Amino acid sequence: DADVTQTPRNRITKTGKRIMLECSQTKGHDRMYWYRQDPGLGLRLIYYSFDVKDINKGEISDGYSVSRQAQAKFSLSLESAIPNQTALYFCATSDSPDRSRGYTFGSGTRLTVV
């Protein structure tokens, strides 16, 4: 089993619909992140959490919300999806404050909003 599991792998949804992307990890890491990747733009941070009671906005949090249900689970919601939220979404974890051991990413969710 993957260390960081994202579901669904692919999703097509209509404008205005609410959608949730789920992430679970078996790494035992406290720190979890949601990124989106768009062609030519690199990964951009949406939200991050350093423990169950901690939620922080990233660079592009508008239109998104998150829930850290447990140490191992971090879900991302799009309250009312819009076409420019079409992107590849990655969940990541890390255990090191200086991130010297880097992030472990899930395999991504490809979301298309039509």
Next chain:
Amino acid sequence: RKEVEQDPGPFNVPEGATVAFNCTYSNSASQSFFWYRQDCRKEPKLLMSVYSSGNEDGRFTAQLNRASQYISLLIRDSKLSDSATYLCVVNKGSSASKIIFGSGTRLSIRP
């Protein structure tokens, strides 16, 4: 100007060649640096951290030039399996929001 800039490529080189690419960063206070590899439609994976004195991992060598604010990745004796996009990652500080990903350099190794 982007905080982290990479030549998008593609770099198209023959198998066995040596290839190098750079990544420039704008914030002189940046603290740590990494190279990630991303295969098409897959997740990024940490390739190597970049240390001030430079570091090597097999065929891969990473260098940091703080004066000119760039990091580099050198791949020797390139293999077909090295074909991927290489992401430069810069850590500007202790907050997660200070981690900046470059948009990547695409490398294609031909037989």
